[in-house]
Amino acid sequence: MTVSFLLQIYVDGVSSCPTHIASSFFLLPFPYAMSSSNSIPKPRSNQKSETIAMGITDTTQQSFDRAQELKQFEESKLGVKGLVDSGLTSLPPLFVHPPETLSTLKPARPKPDSIPTIDLSCCDSFRRPSVVAEVGRAARELGFFQVVNHGVPTEVLDRTIAAMKAFHEQPIEAKARIYRREMETSVSFFSNFDLFHSKAASWRNEVLEWNHQVQRLGSLLLGLLSEGLGLSADKLQELACLETRVMVGHYYPYCPQPDLTVGLMSHTDPGVITLVLQDQIGGLQVKHGDEWVDVAPIPGALVVNIGDTLQIMSNDKYKSVDHRVLANPNREPRVSIAVLYYPSNREDEFGPFPELVSSDKPAAFRQFTLSEYMRRFFTKELDGKSLINYFRA
Numbered sequence: 097m098t099v100s101f102l103l104q105i106y107v108d109g110v111s112s113c114p115t116h117i118a119s120s121f122f123l124l125p126f127p128y129a130m131s132s133s134n135s136i137p138k139p140r141s142n143q144k145s146e147t148i149a150m151g152i153t154d155t156t157q158q159s160f161d162r163a164q165e166l167k168q169f170e171e172s173k174l175g176v177k178g179l180v181d182s183g184l185t186s187l188p189p190l191f192v193h194p195p196e197t198l199s200t201l202k203p204a205r206p207k208p209d210s211i212p213t214i215d216l217s218c219c220d221s222f223r224r225p226s227v228v229a230e231v232g233r234a235a236r237e238l239g240f241f242q243v244v245n246h247g248v249p250t251e252v253l254d255r256t257i258a259a260m261k262a263f264h265e266q267p268i269e270a271k272a273r274i275y276r277r278e279m280e281t282s283v284s285f286f287s288n289f290d291l292f293h294s295k296a297a298s299w300r301n302e303v304l305e306w307n308h309q310v311q312r313l314g315s316l317l318l319g320l321l322s323e324g325l326g327l328s329a330d331k332l333q334e335l336a337c338l339e340t341r342v343m344v345g346h347y348y349p350y351c352p353q354p355d356l357t358v359g360l361m362s363h364t365d366p367g368v369i370t371l372v373l374q375d376q377i378g379g380l381q382v383k384h385g386d387e388w389v390d391v392a393p394i395p396g397a398l399v400v401n402i403g404d405t406l407q408i409m410s411n412d413k414y415k416s417v418d419h420r421v422l423a424n425p426n427r428e429p430r431v432s433i434a435v436l437y438y439p440s441n442r443e444d445e446f447g448p449f450p451e452l453v454s455s456d457k458p459a460a461f462r463q464f465t466l467s468e469y470m471r472r473f474f475t476k477e478l479d480g481k482s483l484i485n486y487f488r489a
Contacts, residue, residue, distance in 0.1 A: 165190050177429075178268055180349040187353045198356065200388065201422060210389045211238070211382065213397065217245035219316060231317075232324025235402050235410075239417035240382045242397040243317075248309045250396055252302075257375050259302035261431045264347035307343065310371055310435045314338050317369060317400060318437070325410055327451060332406075336440035337368045348379065348430035351423040359421035359430070364484065365403040366473045367436035372399035377430035383418035391419075403436065404484045405469070408461045411448035416484065442467040461487045 165188070179188075212234045219227050234241035315338055319329035332338075348359045359379055374380060380391040380399070391399055407416040424430045439446065447463040464487055472483055 177264060177347065177349045180352075185352050187351075187356050191357045193357050197358065197361075201355065201358065210384060211391050212241045213394060214241055214243050215245050216243050216247070216316065219320070228320050228323045231320045235321060235324060235414040237415070238382065238384060239402040239407075239415035240391065240399065240419070241401075242391070242394055242399050244394065244397045246313055246316075246398055248313060248398070252305055252309055253373055253396065253398075255302045256306040256373060256433055257431050260345040260433055261347070261429065263345065264429075264431075303343070306373075306433070307341070310341065310343075311338060313398070314341070314369075314371065314435070314437055317371070321369065321402075321406070321414070325413060325449070325452065327449065331449070332368065332409075335444075335446075337437050340438040340440040342367070342436045342438065344434045344436070346421075346430075346432045346434070348377075348421065348424040348432075350427050350429065351425060354423035354425040357423050359423045362418045362420040364416045364418055365401060365436060366405065366469065366483070367403040367438045368406045368409075369403055369437050370401050371435045371437075372401070372432055373434075374399060374432040375430060377424065377426055377428060379422045379424060379430055380432070381420055381422065383420075388420075405439070405446065405466075407484060408487060409446060409449055411452040411457060412460045413452065439466055442470070459489050462489050 212230065214227065214230045214234065216227065218224065231241065315333065318332040318337055322331040322333075323329050325331075346360070351357060351359075362383065372380075374391075374393055376393045376395065378390065378393055381388040382391055382401075383389075401419065402414045402416045404416045407414050421430075421432075443465055445463045445465055446469075447461055448459045453459045469483075469487070472486065
């Protein structure tokens with residue numbers, strides 16, 4: 097199935113807590129964008145359009161009118177990268193996080209074996225059951241793992257990273273035409289051929305090839321995860337969890353004071369699974385017990401994490417865990433591309449699979465529609481597990 101995409105770009109930022117030092121390129125699938133209001137959900141309170149930037153004149157002031165600063169940030173249209181390019185040497189107050197957040201931003205202790213690395217080359221052989229066991233164990237115990245020998249050519253990975261980097265490093269005026277806070281699902285918007293053929297869209301071919309690859313790999317991963325639950329390999333695909341994908345291209349520029357802020361706040365992902373391509377800069381961390389663990393980049397590897405929806409459908413067997421990205425202390429920007437997989441029918445009811453519910457293991461979550469879930473997701477802040485707990489039985 098061909099997936100049509102909408103384009104949306106955000107810079108993380110909040111009205112009730114400090115902004116994040118990252119910009120994000122969103123590709124939203126057409127089926128996912130349809131709703132009764134004929135528009136996609138508004139950005140959460142912790143997200144602003146990349147057209148926004150910050151017109152701070154005194155970065156040393158201790159108290160400031162936050163609403164006014166946010167307004168300046170939105171109207172100046174430079175973006176986070178624009179701030180860095182302008183020669184910023186200290187963080188504006190809007191980006192500084194409170195002590196309770198900063199106190200946890202300590203380097204993770206080296207734990208090279210904490211995040212499992214799973215070889216997918218044997219999935220079509222007699223060794224498939226052992227791969228299923230590895231995937232299931234990682235999904236139950238940590239909710240994160242990396243995969244190698246996944247079939248995506250190295251040159252595709254490299255070109256995708258390069259294309260996303262090039263997109264974010266275009267002049268502001270080249271990107272500004274396609275930035276907006278909201279996008280209606282009108283035919284004219286989807287028929288904006290200039291968007292996809294102009295010089296500002298030189299990333300198009302690379303993104304489309306990446307999209308083709310993640311569809312194939314997503315099918316394999318969903319099958320392994322289904323079998324890891326003792327279900328048929330096509331169980332998750334029966335819910336059309338492969339067709340609806342959201343691609344997010346993150347760009348983390350150099351941060352002059354990384355000890356005062358974060359790249360992306362601690363959160364869990366709302367979908368079924370997330371597949372992440374990251375460069376070699378590092379900064380992604382996962383919460384394991386009371387500790388934060390680095391997801392160290394491995395050349396050629398892709399990161400997989402369990403989303404809230406799959407934790408619910410697995411009746412708590414699989415774990416969707418908190419993760420975050422540290423601010424980037426390196427002069428070289430950090431780039432990552434995440435693909436989130438969702439069930440395609442927003443109005444169907446979801447909950448624990450009946451096969452995983454018994455008298456010994458009653459349903460841990462109530463039934464809900466994806467529309468209900470996403471409405472809540474887009475109107476909350478990135479604050480960990482509070483959303484999934486809302487749906488507990």
